[in-house]
Amino acid sequence: MHRLLVLLVVLLSAPAAWAHSMSSAQWRLSQVDAQTWDSRLRLPEDFEGRLMSLKTLGPVGCERLGETHTQPAEEGLVMHWRLRCPQGLQGPLGLEGFTIQLSDAVLLLQPLQGAPQYAVLSAVNPQWTPQQKAAAPPVPQYLVLGVEHILLGVDHLLFVLGLFLLWRRSGAGVGRLVGTLTAFTVAHSVTLAGAMLRGWTLPGGAVEACIAASILLLAVELATGARGLAQRRPAGIAFAFGLLHGFGFAGALAETGLPEQARGWALAAFNLGVEAGQLLFVLGLLAALRLLRPQPRWAPLALCAYGAVAAYWLIERSAAVLL
Numbered sequence: 001m002h003r004l005l006v007l008l009v010v011l012l013s014a015p016a017a018w019a020h021s022m023s024s025a026q027w028r029l030s031q032v033d034a035q036t037w038d039s040r041l042r043l044p045e046d047f048e049g050r051l052m053s054l055k056t057l058g059p060v061g062c063e064r065l066g067e068t069h070t071q072p073a074e075e076g077l078v079m080h081w082r083l084r085c086p087q088g089l090q091g092p093l094g095l096e097g098f099t100i101q102l103s104d105a106v107l108l109l110q111p112l113q114g115a116p117q118y119a120v121l122s123a124v125n126p127q128w129t130p131q132q133k134a135a136a137p138p139v140p141q142y143l144v145l146g147v148e149h150i151l152l153g154v155d156h157l158l159f160v161l162g163l164f165l166l167w168r169r170s171g172a173g174v175g176r177l178v179g180t181l182t183a184f185t186v187a188h189s190v191t192l193a194g195a196m197l198r199g200w201t202l203p204g205g206a207v208e209a210c211i212a213a214s215i216l217l218l219a220v221e222l223a224t225g226a227r228g229l230a231q232r233r234p235a236g237i238a239f240a241f242g243l244l245h246g247f248g249f250a251g252a253l254a255e256t257g258l259p260e261q262a263r264g265w266a267l268a269a270f271n272l273g274v275e276a277g278q279l280l281f282v283l284g285l286l287a288a289l290r291l292l293r294p295q296p297r298w299a300p301l302a303l304c305a306y307g308a309v310a311a312y313w314l315i316e317r318s319a320a321v322l323l
Helices: 002-011 138-151 153-172 174-197 204-224 234-254 260-292 298-323
Strands: 025-031 035-042 055-057 063-073 076-084 095-096 100-111 116-122
Touching: 002 076, 025 174, 055 063, 063 138, 095 100, 095 116, 100 138, 100 260, 116 138, 138 153, 138 234, 138 260, 153 174, 153 204, 153 260, 174 260, 204 234, 204 298
Parallel strands: 025 100
Antiparallel strands: 025 035, 035 076, 055 095, 063 076, 100 116
C-alpha cells in the first residue's frame, strides 16, 4: 500500500478544478430552407459558475444574418444565430478553445432531407467535414467519451483508489476487490441510466459535495487504520456512493446529449467506456504494485494530501450549494 500512496502525490498535484465533472458543449445546425441554417451553440459553466467559451470555425462561404442572441440554459448559456449559405455547408466545421474541463463537444447537423449527422469534436479532432451520405450516430465515439470522462474525472478516480487501498490493507483476496468494484459499477450504471432515460434528477451541487464526502470517508479510514464501515462493508459503501457518482456521470453526459436515433446504444457505449477506463485505472494500480519500490516515508504525506484535497472539495462544494 505504501508504494501506491506515492501515486497520490502525482494525482493530487492536478488543479482542484479537475475535480469537477467533465463538461461538454453542443453545436446544433438545423436547416431552415435551401440557403438558411439555424445555429445554436450551448456552452456550459465550470464548477465555480463561470461560463466556458468556444469559437466556431466555418462553414466556408456562409454569412451570419443579424445579431447573435443569447439565452440562459441550465448550468450554461445558448448562443443563437442564423447563417446564409448559398452554396450549402462547404468545408470543415470546427470549434477551438477546448480545455481540460471543456474537453469535447457534440456537433449535430440536421438537414431538411436525409438523416441527421453527428460528430464529436475535441482538442485532438477539432474539425469535421459533413458527408454527402448521412453517417450513423456516433455510438463508438460515446465509448471514447466514457473512457475520457472517467480517466479525467479525478474525484471519481480517487474514490476508486481509496477502495483499492482499503482492499490492499485488508489482505482479502481478489474476489473481494471484484465484488467491491462490481457494486460500484452496478450502482452508478443504475443512476446514469435512470437520469438519462427516465429523467431522474438531484441537485448537481449537492451530488458533487457528496462525492467529495465519499472520498473523505475513505481518507479517514485509511489514515486512522480503524475498521470502520468502509473496511467492514466495502461493497455496501461502494454501492451507496456509486449511486451518487452515477448522477455525476449523468451531469456530464447530459451536457453532451444523446443522439435521438440511438439513445440506448449511445448510453450503453458511454457506460462501457466508463467501465473500460475504470478497469484500466485498476490494472495500472496493480501494475504499480509490482513496478514501484516501497517508499514508506511518503505514505503519511500522501495520506494527508488525499484527505486535505477531499476536505477542500467538500467545503468548496458545500459552500457553493449553501451560499
